[in-house]
Amino acid sequence: MKLLLIPDKFKGSLTSEEVAKAFVAGIEKAGVKFTSHYFKASDGGDGFMNAVAKYRPCISVQVISQNPLGKTIQSYYLYNQESNSAFIELANASGMALLSVNELNPMLTSTYGTGLQIKDAIEKGVKNIYMGLGGSATNDGGIGIASALGFQLLDEKKEVLPAIGASLSQIKFISDKGVSDKIKSVNFYAINDVTNPLFGFDGAAFVYAAQKGATREMIEELDFGLKNLDAVVVDYFKGNNAAISGSGAAGGVAYGLKTFLGAEFYRGVDFVLNLSGVNSLLKKETFDFIITGEGKIDKQTLQGKLIKGVLDLGLRENIPVITICGKMDIQKEELKKLGVFDAYEIQDNSKDLDYNMKYAADLLTLKTAHFFSIFKK
Incomplete structure (x- = not known):
């Protein structure tokens, strides 16, 4: 399985690099054979x-x-x-x-x-x-x-x-x-x-x-x-x-x-991805999934944040996009209508915000592992 990792930061909790590492740890935990490419992106804001x-x-x-x-x-x-x-x-x-x-x-x-x-x-x-x-x-x-x-x-x-x-x-x-x-x-x-x-x-x-x-x-x-x-x-x-x-x-x-x-x-997103060379990579290689995410997905996300740009990239290249976030303040069905393959939030609703932010990497790893376990052979 070949994966393209283009996450945003989880603001106040994880950098985009840390998010990508948690993605990788989760997929490894699921026992799936894979290769991945990480691209650091930005919607023009922090980072x-x-x-x-x-x-x-x-x-x-x-x-x-x-x-x-x-x-x-x-x-x-x-x-x-x-x-x-x-x-x-x-x-x-x-x-x-x-x-x-x-x-x-x-x-x-x-x-x-x-x-x-x-x-x-x-x-x-x-x-x-x-x-x-x-x-x-x-x-x-x-x-x-x-x-x-x-x-x-x-x-x-x-x-x-x-x-x-x-x-x-x-x-x-x-x-x-x-x-x-x-x-x-x-x-x-x-x-x-x-x-x-x-x-x-x-x-x-x-x-x-x-x-x-x-x-x-x-x-x-x-x-x-x-x-x-x-x-x-x-x-x-x-x-x-x-x-x-x-x-x-x-x-x-x-x-x-x-x-x-x-x-x-x-x-x-287009500006930074052009700098990164991801478009050149996509001309040479194919990927099974793009994985992205941010601390919170809500209606503002759909008004032009990084995830929206990544979703557009996936639609253009016909690559399914998985979004994993800290909190999802929008219906999953609405995201799927826009072309998201699947979406998950990692927060533990039995715990407070401080706990979820402190252990975001662990929660992200577990949720990623749960999703990719269905691909284990």
Whole structure:
């Protein structure tokens, strides 16, 4: 039996490498003869730079930046000399992981620190900047990044607004007088698999802001603010990007990159898998199953997370996909309708969350062994 392993991390519990090792241990436990290929993938979110570094020779460029609340931090991005390209992970300077639960508040957070990373790369002469989106603590529509690069967001009195979520509804004018001409010679790419528009009930605020600390009132205000930002942008740039699929990624950062920097959108899973060479492998070899998984499978998974990309790969190559997750917050039948061969969750419902996270590798091994035991000969 030949298996292709393309798991996501189990956030807060296992890295994708550890997930793959648990898969292998489970299949071995089942007594099945097999060979496997592991590919480290990413949907553009947390782990994007690790995935890139696995498949491209890069150096780490250290940058003094800011976390989502403006605190000075040491950050970094990756640089590939051959292509003169920088790879920047939004979560590295603007991520939820940089804040405590009590600090999460998308009205006050900003992507300004990520903008400082981009600015550093531009000043060093980089010609291609790939932005991995995801894991952000922000819902600022990308105005933090824009502000760090010299754009000014002005209120009705033409006074400069802080580049935070709470300012979105107050923006009346945009000024680009402080923007360097060097930006014009740089190609920008937004890497993510989310398909949400900028605003509305399927948009950035309503779908993702709650997990970033927003109350219902904040969500409604942020959604209104994103609509306002777009209205000002339409007047200023004479273009409308709000409805483009994926513009709502990372609290609207994808929209901001498209609007202020002319970024192209790349599907995250496809981007990383192309780097990895999996498509070349599939032209030479056939596989019986693709095994994937993540900590939680829910409706957001189907809106463009890594598993959705892996499922699309399986459908395209006619390889059945097995998904194994920590918790499945969606009906298995719904997944099967989308083409999943089978799906399992590993959690022990008699135990609490801490137990399930602590022993995730063991639970994953046991569940994998249980599934593959049917193939033992």
